[in-house]
Amino acid sequence: MITWIKGGEVIDPRSGTKRTLDIVIQKGKIERLLPPGNFSPPGDIDLKIIDASGMIVTPGLIDMHVHFREPGEEYKETIATGSQAAAAGGFTAVACMPNTNPINDSRSVTDFILERARKANLTRVYPVAAISRGLRSESLTEFGDLKQAGAVAVSDDGRPVTSSELMRRAIEYARFFNLPVISHCEDLDLSNKGVMHEGTISTRLGLRGVPAASEEIMVVREILLAKLTGYPVHIAHVSTEGSVTFIKQAKEEGVPVTAETAPHYFSLDHTALTDFDTNAKMRPPLREPKDVEAIKRGLSQGVIDVIATDHAPHSPLEKDVEFDNAAFGIIGLETALSLTLALVRDGVIDLPTAIAKLSYNPASILSVKGGFIEEGKEADLTVIDLNSEYVVQKEGFKSKSHNSPFIGWKMTGRAILTMVGGRIVWESNEQRNPDS
Ligand code: DOR
Numbered sequence: 001m002i003t004w005i006k007g008g009e010v011i012d013p014r015s016g017t018k019r020t021l022d023i024v025i026q027k028g029k030i031e032r033l034l035p036p037g038n039f040s041p042p043g044d045i046d047l048k049i050i051d052a053s054g055m056i057v058t059p060g061l062i063d064m065h066v067h068f069r070e071p072g073e074e075y076k077e078t079i080a081t082g083s084q085a086a087a088a089g090g091f092t093a094v095a096c097m098p099n100t101n102p103i104n105d106s107r108s109v110t111d112f113i114l115e116r117a118r119k120a121n122l123t124r125v126y127p128v129a130a131i132s133r134g135l136r137s138e139s140l141t142e143f144g145d146l147k148q149a150g151a152v153a154v155s156d157d158g159r160p161v162t163s164s165e166l167m168r169r170a171i172e173y174a175r176f177f178n179l180p181v182i183s184h185c186e187d188l189d190l191s192n193k194g195v196m197h198e199g200t201i202s203t204r205l206g207l208r209g210v211p212a213a214s215e216e217i218m219v220v221r222e223i224l225l226a227k228l229t230g231y232p233v234h235i236a237h238v239s240t241e242g243s244v245t246f247i248k249q250a251k252e253e254g255v256p257v258t259a260e261t262a263p264h265y266f267s268l269d270h271t272a273l274t275d276f277d278t279n280a281k282m283r284p285p286l287r288e289p290k291d292v293e294a295i296k297r298g299l300s301q302g303v304i305d306v307i308a309t310d311h312a313p314h315s316p317l318e319k320d321v322e323f324d325n326a327a328f329g330i331i332g333l334e335t336a337l338s339l340t341l342a343l344v345r346d347g348v349i350d351l352p353t354a355i356a357k358l359s360y361n362p363a364s365i366l367s368v369k370g371g372f373i374e375e376g377k378e379a380d381l382t383v384i385d386l387n388s389e390y391v392v393q394k395e396g397f398k399s400k401s402h403n404s405p406f407i408g409w410k411m412t413g414r415a416i417l418t419m420v421g422g423r424i425v426w427e428s429n430e431q432r433n434p435d436s
Pocket of ligand 1: 281312328
């Protein structure tokens with residue numbers, strides 16, 4: 001069978017391609033990329049035509065930071081439902097963090113995740129293994145064993161590695177296996193059980209605050225450890241102006257650091273909490289308007305390399321409770337692309353840059369498949385309608401959880417088709433039944 005994606009504008013940030021091309025796919029691979037009007041399919045073969053005229057076609061989006069709750073909290077999300085949400089959001093691959101139950105700190109858990117991902121058979125799922133056993137910051141996990149089992153990176157995400165000495169050893173050990181190290185930057189003493197950003201709003205609401213310095217102290221530590229060891233550290237979910245400044249300076253000095261932010265940090269600020277909306281509660285917390293502006297600058301200046309969702313599903317059991325007791329985290333896989341496209345419309349970053357931060361850059365940091373479009377490579381592709389308008393609805397989520405602060409938001413632009421290895425894993429109804 002041949003699949004022919006016809007007439008889409010192909011955007012490939014790596015090669016700089018931005019033009020209308022036909023894509024011919026066979027046996028899961030991109031066989032040919034050619035200007036329209038140049039392909040005549042052989043008559044004796046099954047042919048599927050995808051009309052992409054007026055659409056853009058990009059490398060499959062890659063989310064390097066999600067929390068699927070399997071094993072342990074399958075009522076919030078399973079690997080299958082998380083993969084469905086990813087596919088519907090345009091993602092062809094995700095990297096899932098180790099704070100499951102049991103924690104992914106051993107080969108058997110990594111094996112289990114990969115087995116479930118194979119069964120789900122939708123997006124590619126890359127396990128991220130824990131840095132420390134039990135995420136307790138006491139002793140390191142077996143990086144070599146975990147890598148061999150299929151882990152693509154190590155992180156204690158959800159928690160920081162509290163011991164600087166252990167973190168140093170983790171980075172040096174990771175270098176040995178060429179494993180990326182992802183850091184959740186938070187000084188737990190300074191966070192001091194805070195539930196939102198420390199500022200005027202937390203004072204007004206009478207909620208305990210988490211100062212920006214809680215993140216920034218650890219960002220500086222990781223920069224110093226990257227400098228000391230000469231091995232890269234990737235900073236997860238950057239949320240403050242200070243973090244952007246420190247990372248910028250480090251990069252200018254040639255320190256090997258990379259960074260990601262999540263769409264909520266450039267779309268919302270701490271005023272989203274004035275009604276005690278637990279769906280706007282996450283760690284790190286939503287910050288101030290000046291931080292939002294700094295995150296946007298960080299994205300446009302290349303200080304922040306990656307947009308990742310930090311998709312963190314929780315059920316009403318953890319969210320429909322008093323603000324202080326509510327769990328941290330929001331889902332993000334099905335809104336990330338639309339929120340990023342809003343940045344493009346606002347002129348913060350151009351479209352190829354946005355796509356690079358959602359595909360090529362995370363693929364490079366994790367050294368995983370995909371991130372670019374090239375003949376002979378796997379057909380992991382996302383077809384995007386930049387003009388599709390919709391309102392985010394709770395019932396519309398493929399994720400098992402609905403903890404999103406973006407419900408009710410009017411969005412423009414979304415994925416209409418997601419393809420993994422030449423196989424369509426998601427196609428919007430709009431696309432399938434244009435008249436309905
Ligand atoms: O808000 C968050 N939720 N931040 C994290 O770092 C972890 C995540 C979760 O696992 O729920």
